[in-house]
Amino acid sequence: MNRNTILGTLGVSLLLFLAGMVSQQEANSIHSVDPVGSNSPSSQLIADRAETKTQTSQLASANNRFGFNLWTQISQQQPEANIVISPSSIAIALAMARNGTDGSTKAEMTTVLELDLLDPATMDNSYGKLIENLKTADPNVKLAIANSLWVNRDITLKDSFVNNAKEFYQAEVTNLDFADSQAKNTINDWVASNTANQISEIVDSVSADDALYLINAIYFKGIWAKKFDVDATVEQPFYTAANDSKSQPMMSQTGDYRYYQSDRFQAVRLPYGEKEELGMYIFLPQETSSLAEFNQQLNYDNWQEWISSMRSRDGKITIPRFKLEYELDLTESLSELGIEQVFDSSQADFSAMTDLSVAVDGVKHKTFIEVNEEGTEAAGVTSIGIRITSVQTENESFKMNVNRPFFFAIRDDITESIIFMGNVIEP
The missing domain is CATH 3.30.497.10 (Antithrombin, subunit I, domain 2)
Known part of the structure; x- marks a missing residue:
């Protein structure tokens, strides 16, 4: 070439x-x-x-x-x-x-x-x-x-x-x-x-x-749609892929979220705006797994299955500011x-x-x-x-502490278009 x-x-x-x-x-x-x-x-x-x-x-x-x-x-x-x-x-x-x-x-x-x-x-x-x-x-x-x-x-x-x-x-x-x-x-x-x-x-x-x-x-x-309280943000360790840790501002809130959990990861949707048609989807591999293993399973068909499996759940979410x-x-x-x-x-x-x-x-x-x-x-x-050229149980509340490498995607849920996606290894 x-x-x-x-x-x-x-x-x-x-x-x-x-x-x-x-x-x-x-x-x-x-x-x-x-x-x-x-x-x-x-x-x-x-x-x-x-x-x-x-x-x-x-x-x-x-x-x-x-x-x-x-x-x-x-x-x-x-x-x-x-x-x-x-x-x-x-x-x-x-x-x-x-x-x-x-x-x-x-x-x-x-x-x-x-x-x-x-x-x-x-x-x-x-x-x-x-x-x-x-x-x-x-x-x-x-x-x-x-x-x-x-x-x-x-x-x-x-x-x-x-x-x-x-x-x-x-x-x-x-x-x-x-x-x-x-x-x-x-x-x-x-x-x-x-x-x-x-x-x-x-x-x-x-x-x-x-x-x-x-x-x-x-x-x-x-x-x-629901802003994080700045006063609730505290410095906590974030564990990188190499199992090292660094101090990172971690934001927290409780509420009702679209949520899904499997033996490999937790997933949550954080909505934007008044109509909540756009949202950030965060996928956190379980401690017994890794982001690399998650990426091996990440394809269109699995994505569709995971998104359709999400249900409304009460819980607490902690994510890094990055x-x-x-x-x-x-x-x-x-x-x-x-x-x-x-x-x-x-x-x-x-x-x-x-x-x-x-x-x-x-x-x-x-x-x-x-x-x-x-x-x-x-x-x-x-x-x-x-x-x-030249030529899980839906009524049970959950906790999700995103304190290690994770995947995210920003999606418009009306057209189902994924606008951004990314891996965060070290925020």
Whole structure:
């Protein structure tokens, strides 16, 4: 595989999509989050979201299957590392890039993205509905998604590809002089603006040999439905994977939660916002097990079974306050899953995008997450560079002390889309 054929930067989701529009004024600390809206959603909005769920359920399932497949690759490569990815952002970004491919290159991406069973004629429209539905999930939760195409002014893209990106993915399209040293700063300024300045750079350099960058950004800011009492937060030991311990601020509260327990783990859901449609799912392996063993069992089918098994239970939850940043080049992981031709100048078919011979040079993914007593703030960016080539008992209360490595996921329960997922080895 010729890595010199395609230039790219990897952002927080997977390949092209940078989601998340937020103004710098909305980039305030999680400690001072203002609700996005004070009015309850109208009955029409609720009905629209219910209809959208029906229309996009198959797409959301495909995105989640792909996300778990990718997670398996990454967690096996970095078993002892903190990991945070945005599978929704990655899947959407790749889907937008897929529209520029044709032939066996397109078939390869379709299969890896688990899109084979979807109707090609309505697929992009379903993505558009899914994006809009996620952005309007809860007036008290900020979930912003943004996409952009940054095109070398000397390059001509096909109208059908550009119009598709604009219409269904709401992508901004900008022509730049890639020979200008300031082009990189222009792109990165957009990234910072659309992630509330939590991710300030995704593109390291821009060259006249680059054809375009496809970028997706996602920004999430949610207040817990029930905030943690700051006065209840105390320093307690957190035991890392190496069985060492470190002092960590631990937040605690009691209440009624969606909960599930097996002989391998405990799982709890902590809801966000007024409507509680979005929530953080925390999976804590039992002391007789490990996070590595849990990750071996983590796949789409098991996930669905575990989520459906959760029941309302009274209990006490203790979780660490934490803040993580993560960066990864996804090229190897995507290649292992079967997306190979886009990286190979001798095979990549981007004829639906341009008449030029181009290929992907890399995929860069960056994420950020902070969890505290108020709620959660998270951001992810994915950048793809395209370069020109020459070619239990339910009534019993529970206790769950998350004082050792754990897995988490932030999920929209209406569309069932997983927005972020991660391993916390050392908060």
